[in-house]
Amino acid sequence: MSQTPTNNKVALVTGGAQGIGKAICQGLLNQGMTVVCADIDMEAAEETTLEYSELGTIQALALDLADEPSVENCIQEIISEFGRLDVLVNNGGLSTAFNDPIEDLSLDDWQRYMDVNLTGVFLACKHAVPYLREQKGNIINIASTRAQQSERDTEAYSATKGGVVSLTHALAISLSGDIRVNCISPGWIEVGDWQKARTRIEPIHSPSDLAQHPVGRIGQPEDVAYMVCYLASDVSGFITGQNFVIDGGMSIKMSYNDN
Secondary structure, X not given: OOOOOOOOOEEEEEOOOOHHHHHHHHHHHHOOOEEEEEEOOHHHHHHHHHHOHHHOOEEEXXXXXOOHHHHHHHHHHHHHHHOOOOEEEEOOOOOOOOOOOOOOOOHHHHHHHHHHHHHHHHHHHHHHHHHHXXXXXXXXEEOOHHHOOOOOOOHHHHHHHHHHHHHHHHHHHHOOOOOEEEXXXXXXXXXXXXXXXXXXXXXXXXXXXXXXXXXXOOEOHHHHXXXXXXXXXXXXXXXXXXXXXXXXXXXXXXXXXXO
């Protein structure tokens, strides 16, 4: 992503320390924005801010999306430090790694997904909207193609991501005229080499992995970050309430089992 002239916009990226969030932080810095990398993993957040410090102003803040005081404190720290908030990227959330079959899925685990992946988006919007409204800013939610299609045993995760898509168009109407709200639904995005140093892995994909995608490759975090940068910019000013699927065409490809 090429460097562009510095502007005075301030962006908050939740879950910004690793994976897609880290690429989004990099992209917004390259757009000249001040970036707040908020994450529950402060080791990773501080590592990312150090790595990107030469790109512009970036600050790490602690954030637990399931805890309203933590969310409110994060927003207030941003206003105290920078005096404004222009862009909220709701990227933070739990992955599908811990889902169990529905008959074994505990209410506590189900609720944890809801608290982080869906309620966390609501809380960030709730506390950010007064400041975003002042700047005619925008909100970009990161959902998933799991909102439209599923693998086995992903009920909790899929339900939260469907909720994020619905919350997006509801907010777009409620905040119309003041704040634009859009959503991105990534498909298979390889994040193994975008983790903090001690957990980073070199991805290995088979030819069949690549062939599942009409574009012929696995998605990269930058693929999502480019769309975030577009939606966060003034050139997308006529776009709100939309869900952009970024999956290399995988969700529109018909598949049949060979007999």
